[in-house]
Amino acid sequence: MKYLFIFLALLAVPFLAVSGQVNLGDRCKLQTVNAEKGRELLTKNDVYLQRLTSFERAARLRLKRPVSAAEFKSYIRHSVKDWTPAEEKIILAALARCSSKLKNYYHLLPENIYVIRTSGQEECNTTGYTRGKAIILSDTIFKQSRQEVEFLLMHELFHIITRHNPGIREPLYALIGFKKCIEPSLPAALEKRRITNPDALYNDYAIKVLRNKCHYWVVPRLYISHTFVSPATQGRLFDYINMVFVVVSKGDTAKPGQISCEPYLMGMGEVSGFFEQVGRNTFYVIHPEEILADNFALMIVGHVENKKIVNRNLISKISAVMSAWKPAGN
Template sequence: MTELLIHSQNKIRKISPNILRDTVYIVKTTGKEEFNAYYTNQEAIVIPKKELKFLTFEKRKKDVEETLIHEYLHIYTRYNIKKREELYSLIGFNKISPFLIPPEIEKIRITNPDNYELDYVIKLPNEKNVMTNYAMLLTSKYPKYDGTKGFIGAFSTLFGYLDEQIYSVNEKGEVSNNKVEIPKSVYEKTGKISSYNYGPDEIIAEAFKAMVTTDWENNKKYSKRDKEILTQIKEVIK
């Protein structure tokens, strides 16, 4: 693990040494608190213990290193607010105030430690082609959490609970109770660098991971918009 940390930091320094802080803590947990997912808390990267297995395999090393790079970016945006604003605006997200989540949505909202700033919206055309603010909120499909006991429970939690839709926000900053499917027009702003579209910080972190770990400038899988985003992010963080 130490080798992977050093290697990932060296790769990041080649892109921008500004991303790294003087001290970053690594915390190992059971993983049960966040569905066996990596996440950050202040200056710490929290890693579920299952992710520390089989690190002698190159594929596992690659996966862990790429995830570490993604998590470093979350810490950077947490402590560099001005840069965070610039990065979010590159993909169309801007902060609004007030930002009011109704109790019905708050009750089913799924927290994400790396997407702690919820009051950012993206302006997109609605079904009537009227430009409207939308918020990317992680919510459950169901009003009640049934736990992860057994195979069915674990499977449902990972693939059945998460509702990948967005919520409109009116001029008063009030989030609507009605969710809508993410329109294709969103990708004209956010690109399609990754399918992990769970809020602006996740989108930027995935873009940063691609920047550090791939030859993105010559990679045909990235669209013109993707490369524009990556070029702009590189400029902001240099």
Template sequence: MKLTRTLLAVCLCLTAMTGFAQKAKDNPFFRFATKAEAQMLITDIDEYTNNWNQFDINARLQNNEGRKSQLLTLAMSCVQNWSEQEKKQITTAFNAITAATKRQKLTLNYPDEIILVKTSMQEEGGASAYTRKNWIAISEDVLNKISAAQLQILVAHELFHILTRYDLNFKKSVYQTIGFTVLDREIIFPTDIMEKRISNPDISRYDSYAPFTVKGTIQNYTMMTYTDRPYTGGDIFDYMKIGLIPLNDHFVPVQESGKTVIVPIEQAEDFYEKIGKNTNYVINPEEVLADNFAYMLTEKKDLPNPEVISRIREVLKK
């Protein structure tokens, strides 16, 4: 996924005793966290956990009066040790991604190591996987149910988040393939939006925008997942809405009568014309592109908008 260092050359090997993949030059080096290490990683107060609002905490705890300390404790209790069979599954997926990257002659730039965490995923509402910093959390349930091909897509999707987090230049280039511009700074949101935003661990920076046509007028918008009501019980995904927030010429969210404007994506006349229809996971350009990146690496056929894949591939060959 990157335009700097040439990455992924030869095949990864797994050392059965340790569960470590051996690092060849420019290959993504991954290792499996023990339960103790995973507990430290998952309870770290980083950009993600530091920005939880009360809704984030309540919805993940499924508690109307949740506390951050309770959510961190829950997260710590969710991590588990890897079995040897699970290590083999993950290593097979990495091997396939490595081979595809070499075959397609792509240029990527990974961090020095990628850490893999196994969790029950209760801390993230039953998601399949997510990332923070340079580590990927994967659900035990998913590992027991999906095929090898599906696991390759899942791992490739999560690797995209690692790459965009690790290298801003890569992020800028790949976002342009679907018409989004990435700023050198984050967009500062007013308090009313910060209280409504549903946090996503895969999005470490809210820094992108694209021009969309709403009611016949073209304006720059940034994407946001949010809730329009307080948490009263149930699943976090039941509350999730996808919105476009208009930006002024200084990339500041537009407000009316003291409230930040949010436009449903359905009102953007050219939304799918811009991002394509290869995926239904359209909550943010980060997720749209992660799916397309995964489809590119796994060479998925019969996509409605193969030109999106072609544009990404061309960027990664530069």
């Protein structure tokens, strides 16, 4: 019943948008697309699909056998759906409500952003994610409150912005202590079970932490727990994803740029100095990209359940970097 009232309230909100489209400034058109266009965009052989291992594809489909790239693409095609008019109104109204607060960042947006509707089953039943210039939304977004919908859309929009302006990542990531490095591998047994995040494809930024009075540069990495046995395992795949820190260099004078030691692992509970750098506005800390995306969403939308602005100074610094950034070619 709660969601029925939210649904009706969202439909009643007026917004300035043509059918299927919201204009963000003079340059950017954000538009919902039909299933045919969605399938075309999501089956392109981009970096995300190229980075997926057979194990990752199988885990997403909850299968024990190897899954080829072709079979996975076929599954994606079947997951894409057409928008209903009611669903489309909810999303476009949420975007229109956020539009005025995005004005300082319009210059960072691409000319076109596409919003694709799927079941979510192709990506671990996540509520939303991005590929290229597309935001992909699943069934579960329509179970969220109005503010949660806005927050998710702004979180995903941040990923579009950094993908369109890759140079902005370095100064933004530096705000929370992350410096560019070579992407480290997990130990062999875990590398086979790694998971690729479509919103943050590379793991090539390290942060300095302290353990037993010694400094280490570490990179957060994700892998799927050995307790995940598809397809009989209960719960979501996300419930079986673990984060560890891969050490890339150690010592008080160590630099993050080069891997100076054999990679080994540390847990969050073994180190200190992490949250002092990334802040406590969010605990979604699996990657600097995700930390900043949540902070950006907080900046635009304000607090939502389980997320609130504790470190306002960080929000101000993010806004300053993004407002002043000059896109390539300008």
